[in-house]
Amino acid sequence: MSLVVVGSVAYDGVETPHGRVERMLGGACTYISLAASYFTRTAIVAVVGDDFCPQDEEFLASRGIDLTGLERAPGKTFFWSGVYSEDMNERTTLRTDLNVFANFNPKLPEDYRNYPYLFLGNIQPALQRSVRAQMNGLRLVGGDTMNYWISNARDELLAALREWDCLLINDGEARQLSGHYNLRRAAETILDMGPHTLIVKRGEYGAILFRRDGHFVAPAYLLDKVLDPTGAGDSFAGGFFGYLAGCNIDLREDRADPRELRRAVIYGSVMGSFCCEQFGVERFRTLTRAEIDERFEEFQKFTGF
């Protein structure tokens, strides 16, 4: 089946204890669609400037990603740069130049509108709603958000959430959105906001899937070297949602196969782990589906009892 991904395509500057890259392909939509492309036909909606490199476009196309919805606008591509702490658990943003992204008003190509799966990367909740409204007959819609929108566009975000099946956020965001520190209580509150499925990402500790009928705790893969964690959360989202779309899985109440849903979470964790092995999107240039499935099996080995 087919998945539409909306979000930022950007250039990033990143410094970690293992090195520094001045400018490389990045952005939520980039990571989500690259990860999803291993599992399902993936089409993106995003905007780039006239500085966007043909090589980067070719790379996305080489992964089979449909770029019909990749708008080119006069000006520069969204640029972000940041530096990670020694333990890589914290990062400081050095620069955020929205550039052409400031006027992003996603319009879906006609072809996209009947796709059954939609993932809304972290952008303004009003834009997420507008994309959602352009789709016909969705089977599943999921999305991400961030602390900024939780604080500054709360009503719009809550309106968006009411229309989603699935929300993927990190633990800090879940606490902020719900007002509860305890994750079980946070999840209960968020499941009352609309989504029937919540994934709380916990970085190096993995992720938890929450639904009304229970939860599933998935670990992260223990890498022996994390080069650059940028994009790991988005790669998780791409693996998770890509797997659901690829297997044509329906998550609505009573229709979900819990086993498939859990497999999707593990594939999310697998894709997040690969992302960290190299800077930016580099790992996706060589990664194969066979390597992905091998790591999935490793997860079974180091978690079973």
Added chain:
Amino acid sequence: MSLVVVGSVAYDGVETPHGRVERMLGGACTYISLAASYFTRTAIVAVVGDDFCPQDEEFLASRGIDLTGLERAPGKTFFWSGVYSEDMNERTTLRTDLNVFANFNPKLPEDYRNYPYLFLGNIQPALQRSVRAQMNGLRLVGGDTMNYWISNARDELLAALREWDCLLINDGEARQLSGHYNLRRAAETILDMGPHTLIVKRGEYGAILFRRDGHFVAPAYLLDKVLDPTGAGDSFAGGFFGYLAGCNIDLREDRADPRELRRAVIYGSVMGSFCCEQFGVERFRTLTRAEIDERFEEFQKFTGF
């Protein structure tokens, strides 16, 4: 089979966001032995002052714990007090009065010396060595330590570690002891120091078991209310080691059944979770083995895929 536990029996004063207790039974040896007592015959070696309450002694005895090695010395029992942060991930020590513990020089009752299992709670590494030397024909010896000994008694600690099968420490201590931030690398370094089995405790994120032949990632139980995390790590150790002793499991290379070893880790996580449900040791006053096994089964449900 039978387990000897050495460590502190203390009184604690604890404040968490959910309440405050001025003085209650605590100490590593107390939590370890209480948790272990659900799985195996447990005998303790510790020292208390003449202020130690008969009711506390009766409570330990009521769990079947052998108190022959509980020495009474003139003076006061070890007292510790601390306050937890709002999210309970950090705690500040307010007071540490070693009292009779300052001159603790553990002497094992004759009866204990042929016990096959020994767990050395966090005390001076030199004392841990002296206890180890008093035992005959041990099948398995495990222990805990802390940042203070890693910094201030490193050589003595390294000498102790060379004689242990199993080390249980938290992630911060593993990083400090090994000099590696990455846990996989930290574990490799620590496994070169002597123990063939390492458990790295990660608080609310669970624990990882490392051996030369691989690792096992165990989550923590998602409690909907953590009243007081004091003693959770020691309860983990008691559940883990108590299960191994109770099932007469040998962990030495090539003899360990990996399945039983993983079950032991999960029982550790189960006991740590119960400990947090009430202040101090309160939960152990009512906890039953049936509840423990029920929670073990819950772990299978929320981790399987």
